[in-house]
Amino acid sequence: MEHIKIFYRAVRIMASLVLLFLTMSLSAQTVVSTDTLPESRGDSGVCISYISQYRTCIDGNDIDGAIYYWRRVLAECPALSEELYSDGEALYLELFGRTEDLAYIDSVLMLLTQRSYYFEGRASNELHKAELLLDLTGDDPLYLGLCYNIIAEAAEMFPGEMGCSHFVLLGTVAASLWAMDMIGDEELADAFVKSISTLDNRIGSNQYNYGYADDLNNLETFFRTCGAMRCSDIERLYAKKVNGNPRDRVLINKVFALLDDTGCSGEDFYYSIALKLFANDRSAANAVRLAELNAARNNLERAVAYFTEAYNCDTTSAVRSEVILRVAEMELARGNRQAARDRAEHAFQLNKRNAGALMLLAECYAGAELGNTFDNHTAYWVAVDYLEAAIKVDPSLRKEAEAKIKAYSQLFPTKEECFYRRILDEGIVFNVGSWISEVTRVRFRRE
Secondary structure, X not given: OOOOOOOOHHXXXXXXXXXXXXXXXXXXXXXXXXXXXXXXXXXXXXXXXXXXXXXXXXXXXXXXXXXXXXXXXXXXXXXXXXXXXXXXXXXXXXXXXXXXXXXXXXXXXXXXXXXXXXXXXXXXXXXXXXXXXXXXXXXXXXXXXXXXXXXXXHHHHOHHHOOHHHHHHHHHHHHHHHHOOOOOHHHHHHHHHHHHHHHHHHHHOOOXXXXXXXXXXXXXXXXXXXXXXXXXXXXXXXXHHHHHOOOOHHHHHHHHHHHHHHXXXXXXXXXXXXXXXXXXXXXXXXXHHHHHHHHHOOOHHHHHHHHHHHHHHOOOHHHHHHHHHHHHHHXXXXXXXXXXXXXXXXXXXXXXXOHHXXXXXXXXXXXXXXXXXXXXXXXXXXXXXXXXXXXXXXXXXXXHHHHHHHHHXXXXXXXXXXXXXXXXOOOOEEEEOOOOOEEEEOOOOOO
16 A cells, blocks of 8 residues: 655565565465474474573573574474464564664564464454554654554454554554655545544444543544545545434534535535534524525525525514625625615615625625716715715724725726716715616716
8 A cells, every 4th residue: 555655664674574475485384273383394392492492591581592592483383373473572572672673673563474374363463563663663754654554454454353442543643644744635534534433433333432532532623623624524424424313413513613614615515514404493594504505506596585584583673684685695696786785775774783784785886887987987986985884884894995995986987077077076966877876976086
């Protein structure tokens, strides 16, 4: 599996493994019980003697002597018993503890591979490799990457034999490699989806106790905040669970927040969650959300239906004003300036503190095509009037409104245009015609 970048020490490991398999192909023999020695190779008396000698050396803390005689047993009787491999692992780990030479870790890995060759238990041996690598090699990029490869392959081949701790390990190592730029966002996402979904399912089905709930929460928190989470990842994680628990408000709200924070409002899964939110809480806000989502999908009949639902959900004037304003915004987005103007005026009549309605009225008039160039330019007088009114209602809009006022002022009629229409002075009353039909005052464009 091509998961990560491989550094120079990988060459040594691969070469050692090749030599190991060549040796095994020459010396492989039938698996035997612990009390029967293989007949095809080695002398039973010699093997028994070597076993006695390496154990005597272990008792005497003579590790070098123990390794010497243990290797003789392994060479003569590799299928003698699994205890032989347990003893060898302990010897190599003792040497690693004394020297911190990573070559002994390589030896343990090869020994576990050979153990899997002669005896059953490949899954447990592979998982044990991953645990050892993480525990003993720290942040070494090569060994951390090797640990990830092993645990990721195990998750593909025999996930049922992995415990919850192994899936926590998968996510933890993936996060470390991602921080080192050794794997990308997609690889990290795949690892976290597998880890989180497995832990969540096992905890939910009571296969394991809730001792891993904190680990699950930590994995979810990291994935949510690291920036690698994609909309498709959220769906992979929660779609099945949501469909099985459509009335679980806590779950629905959690998934909606994830989708919203990740910017997934255009996804079908987002829409399905919005539907479940509304089913659980038929509030005006939830109805407006569905109306806007349908408007974005050009489902205008449904949009109007949900806007109507929102309007009927709450009879307070402030809420209804906001609902009507959303309808006005939809109409303006469709290019229906006059309809949008009518809705915005209605919204302001319902709530005279709704400065957003005044801002939208300005947008309805700015750029309106009323006839000739002069008539079109006069519409900006009315637009600026409404922006100034919005500032008076809500001073917090000053910065936004003044930026638009500055831009629109550059589109006022020029002094020359006004002169040809016998308009000689600023400040005089002027009636903007067509569908706008508003009274305003003259202002010249500043050249």
